[in-house]
Amino acid sequence: MEKKIEYSNGEVTVVWKPGICIHSAKCVGNLPEVFKPKDKPWIQMEHSKTEAIVNTVKKCPSGALTYYMNVSGKESTTSETTSQKIKVEVLKDGPLMVYGPLSVMHDDGREEQKSRATAFCRCGSSGNKPFCDGTHKL
Numbered sequence: 642m643e644k645k646i647e648y649s650n651g652e653v654t655v656v657w658k659p660g661i662c663i664h665s666a667k668c669v670g671n672l673p674e675v676f677k678p679k680d681k682p683w684i685q686m687e688h689s690k691t692e693a694i695v696n697t698v699k700k701c702p703s704g705a706l707t708y709y710m711n712v713s714g715k716e717s718t719t720s721e722t723t724s725q726k727i728k729v730e731v732l733k734d735g736p737l738m739v740y741g742p743l744s745v746m747h748d749d750g751r752e753e754q755k756s757r758a759t760a761f762c763r764c765g766s767s768g769n770k771p772f773c774d775g776t777h778k779l
Contacts (some may be wrong), residue, residue, distance in 0.1 A: 664775030
């Protein structure tokens with residue numbers, strides 16, 4: 642079972658999946674008053690408006706951060722790239738980012754569906770291969 646931690650301001654709930662986080666720090670860079678990795682809890686929803694939080698979560702390249710509006714209760718897994726077109730981006734000194742829906746076939750025969758963004762390890766140090774876990778930055 643995938644670990645999820647939820648943070649809410651009453652209007653929106655941010656869902657963090659630490660197992661797929663690549664520690665790109667886009668959340669921290671875009672909204673440092675909310676995303677504070679050195680604090681506990683590290684997501685402090687009360688420090689910004691819902692719209693700013695949602696806009697920042699939408700920029701998460703790995704999909705480790707998602708959100709749902711508390712009225713709907715349905716987690717948003719869509720991103721700005723909702724078309725079927727797949728985009729591959731090579732990040733300098735970072736993972737290979739693949740945006741869009743894809744199927745990952747593991748060496749043990751498991752098939753895993755990805756729908757948003759997937760970060761593939763290029764350095765070989767990840768503990769979550771073939772996916773990046775940010776180990777190269779530690």
